[in-house]
Amino acid sequence: MRIAEPTVERLVQYIRFLERCRESGKRVVSSQEIGDALGIKASQVRKDLSYFGEIGKRGVGYNVEKLYQHLNSIFAPPKTWKIAMIGVGNLGEALLGYKAFESEKFRIVALFDIDPNKIGRKIHGIHCYDVEEMSKVLNEEGVEVLIITTPASAAQDVVDRATSSAPIKGILNFAPTALVVPEHVILYNVDIFIELEKLLFYIKLKERGGNI
Numbered sequence: 001m002r003i004a005e006p007t008v009e010r011l012v013q014y015i016r017f018l019e020r021c022r023e024s025g026k027r028v029v030s031s032q033e034i035g036d037a038l039g040i041k042a043s044q045v046r047k048d049l050s051y052f053g054e055i056g057k058r059g060v061g062y063n064v065e066k067l068y069q070h071l072n073s074i075f076a077p078p079k080t081w082k083i084a085m086i087g088v089g090n091l092g093e094a095l096l097g098y099k100a101f102e103s104e105k106f107r108i109v110a111l112f113d114i115d116p117n118k119i120g121r122k123i124h125g126i127h128c129y130d131v132e133e134m135s136k137v138l139n140e141e142g143v144e145v146l147i148i149t150t151p152a153s154a155a156q157d158v159v160d161r162a163t164s165s166a167p168i169k170g171i172l173n174f175a176p177t178a179l180v181v182p183e184h185v186i187l188y189n190v191d192i193f194i195e196l197e198k199l200l201f202y203i204k205l206k207e208r209g210g211n212i
C-alpha cells in the first residue's frame with residue numbers, strides 16, 4: 001500500500017500524541033482532541049485513521065491503547081532497527097543528545113568519524129569508530145540504516161563504501177548534497193533550510209492574500 005508522505009508525517013504525530021495520552025493515563029480520545037492538540041482538522045484525523053480499518057466508534061472516540069498499538073504496528077515491525085551515524089560533529093552530537101533517539105524501535109549502535117579526537121571514544125554512550133572500520137563494524141552489528149551527518153564533500157564516498165560492503169536498507173541524509181544510492185536502498189533527505197524556505201514562502205503568500 002502506497003501512503004502519501006504527508007499522511008505518514010501525520011501518523012507519526014498521532015503516535016507521539018497517543019504516547020503522551022498513555023503516559024498521562026488517558027484511556028479514550030476523540031478525533032477532535034487529537035486534531036486540536038496537533039493543529040489538524042478532526043475530519044482529516046478521522047479520514048487518516050479510517051484508512052487503516054475502522055478502529056474507532058462514532059461518538060465514542062478511540063481507545064488510546066488500541067489505536068496506539070494499531071498505528072505502531074503499521075510503522076515498526078517487531079524488531080529494533082540498528083542505526084549507525086557517520087560524521088559526529090555539531091549536528092551529529094546534537095541529534096545524539098535528542099531524547100527521541102531513546103526508542104524501542106531503533107537504536108544507534110555505532111558512530112563513525114575521521115577525527116582522531118573522537119575515534120575510540122564514547123559519545124553519548126555510543127562507541128565512535130574510525131570510518132575505515134565501517135564495513136567490518138556495520139556487518140558485525142547488523143546495521144541496516146545510516147544517518148549521514150558528514151560534510152557534503154564526504155557524504156557520497158562514505159555512502160558508497162557502506163552500501164557496497166554492508167546490507168544497508170535506508171539512509172537518512174542530512175548532508176546538503178544529492179546522493180546516489182543503489183536501487184535497493186531508500187534515501188531520505190532532511191534539510192532544515194528547505195523547510196525554513198518553505199515556511200517563509202508560505203508566510204509571504206499569506207501576507208499577499210494567496211497571490212505570488
Ligand SMILES: NC(=O)c1ccc[n+]([C@@H]2O[C@H](COP(=O)([O-])OP(=O)(O)OC[C@H]3O[C@@H](n4cnc5c(N)ncnc54)[C@H](O)[C@@H]3O)[C@@H](O)[C@H]2O)c1
Pocket residue numbers: 086087088089090091092112113114115131149150151152154158173174175176190191192193
Ligand atoms: N540537513 C540539515 O538540516 C542540516 C543542518 C545543519 C547541518 N547540516 C549538514 O550536516 C553536516 C554536518 O554538519 P555539522 O555542522 O555537524 O559539521 P561538523 O563539521 O561539525 O561535523 C562533521 C563531522 O563529520 C566528520 N567527517 C568529516 N569527513 C568524514 C568522513 N569522510 N567520514 C566520517 N566522518 C567525517 C568530521 O570529523 C566531523 O566530526 C554538513 O554536511 C552540514 O551541511 C545539515
